[in-house]
Amino acid sequence: MLKKLLVDVHTHVYLPRYADLLRSRSAVPRIIPAAAGSTDSKPSERLLILDHEPSGGRPVGPQYWSRDEKLGFMDKHGIDVSIVSSANPWLDFLPAPDASDIAIKLNDDLEEYCSSSPIISDQHIKRLYGFGMLPLVPGISTSALLDSVQQISLLPHLKGLIMGTRGVGKGLDDEALDPVWEAIEKEKLVVFLHPHYGVDSNAWGEKENGHVLPLALGFPFETTVATTRLILAGVLDKFPDLRLLLAHSGGALTQLSSRLASCIHHDPLVASRLKHDARYYIGRLYYDAVSYGSEELQFVADAIGRSDKYHSSSADAGCILPGSQRMMFGTDHPFFPPLSGEIKWRSVVENLEAIQTVSGWSQEQKDGVEGGNALKLFNLVQ
Ligand code: 5CU
Structure with a gap:
């Protein structure tokens, strides 16, 4: 029998080329040398990516870019496979021609990072796969975005792409993205x-x-x-086979889903645009299990598992998966490192414990969330 695998779908990297780009910048996002006389024991650089970073930024070191560090982290926590994505803010701060040029190079870099990773021999899969990225910035041409989707689809170790929420400047409900969703759906890439x-x-x-x-x-x-x-823009009606994986268990989406459905119902303008109740679409998405608590995981699974009730014609609802089968373990590495000398990262231990202690899940469901569901979603099952 094949060993069951632990698969991390939410784990980031700043590839060396990207880290160099951040080093070359004079405005946030950037990496700067640590101030002389810094008391950090090792890090000699600081990261500034968010508004209101602590003055002088946060310590940053090889765990953000080194593949050996990623594999070491995986070994320490028993993680067999990681689907690695570039960390925020991706290319959002670049002018369109620069974003387009570096996206191609970073996707090639990520393919090399994954393809040259060790193989899990009895399962014939690698330890690392990746989410590529698109040059989603204002002013980019549709053809550049479609070329990028095409590039990712041809790189065998890239199984999808990571995307922020701004699209090409107007958010993800912008019709300008329709050809991009169409291409992603056609190439069966996970967003x-x-x-x-x-x-x-x-x-x-x-x-x-x-x-x-x-x-x-x-x-x-x-x-x-x-x-x-x-x-609300009908993207999931236009592209019903689009596969979206939401970070941090989808935030408040499941908790607010019935309120959202009620607000839509009371607003004929919006209601007339959609084929189904909002809860149907919410149950069609995929969610990482980065919630840190078993009750939250159970809640999300229950909320998304009732999706078929909300298809406009429930007889045709098709193969909607039970809630837990749409959820997948993640760590958010290299963010949230241990503050003191713990060997295992608290953020990882908590998320694994949360999965293992969901009272309403069978061992098979827990195993699915820890790895089996991701192997299926990313088509890594032999
Ligand atoms: O701690 C942070 O800043 C972050 C971040 O920027 N991105 C992320 O995915 N997790 C934590």
């Missing part, structure tokens, strides 16, 4: 939808709370809003 900007920082008030509010609330609300806008 990993990931936040970067959070929400209006005025909401955070004046108290110093570090990154807690932007990361714990801003990131997931950004994903919630972007996905809702995409649904």
Whole structure:
């Protein structure tokens, strides 16, 4: 019998070429040398990517770009396979021609990073696969975006692409993206939808709370809003086979799904645009299991598992998967490193424990969330 595999679908890298780009910049996002006399034991550089980074940025080191460090982290936590994605803010800050040029190079770099990774011999799969990226910036031509989708689809170790929420400047409900969704759907690539900007920082008030509010609330609300806008624009009606994987278990999307459905029902303009109840679309998406708690995982699975009830003609609902089968383990490495000398990262241990202690899931469902579901979604099952 084949060993069951632990698969991490939410794990990031700043590829060396990208880290060099950040080093070359004089404005955020950027990597800067640590100040002389820095007390960090090792890191000699600092990362500035978010608004309101601590003054002087956060320590950054090889765990952000070295493949050996990624494999070492995987070994330490028993992770067999990782589907690696570039970390935010991707190419959002570049002019279109530069974004287009570097996207091609970074996709090739990621293919090399994955294709030359060790093989899990009895399963005939590699330890690393990747999500490529598109040069999604204002002013980019549709043909450049389609070329990029084509490039990713031809690179055998890239199984999808990571995308932020801004599209080409107007968000993911912009009709200009329709040819891009169409091509992604045709090539059967998985879109990993990931936040970067959070929400209006005025909401955070004046108290110093570090990154807690932007990361714990801003990131997931950004994903919630972007996905809702995409649904309201009918993108999932136009492209029913599009496969979207939402970061951080989709934020508040499942918790708010019935309220969203009710608001749509009471707004004939929006209701008339959609073929189904909003809860149907929400149950068609895929979710990482980066929630840190078993109750939250159970809740998301239950909320998405009732999707077939909300198809406009439930007899035709098709092969809707039970909720847990749409959920997948993730770590968010290299973010949230241990603060003191723990060997295993708390963020990883908590997410694994959460999966293992969902009271309503069978061992088979838990195994699915830990690896089997991802192997199927990314077509890695032999
Ligand atoms: O801690 C952070 O800044 C982040 C980030 O920027 N992106 C991410 O995916 N997780 C944490």
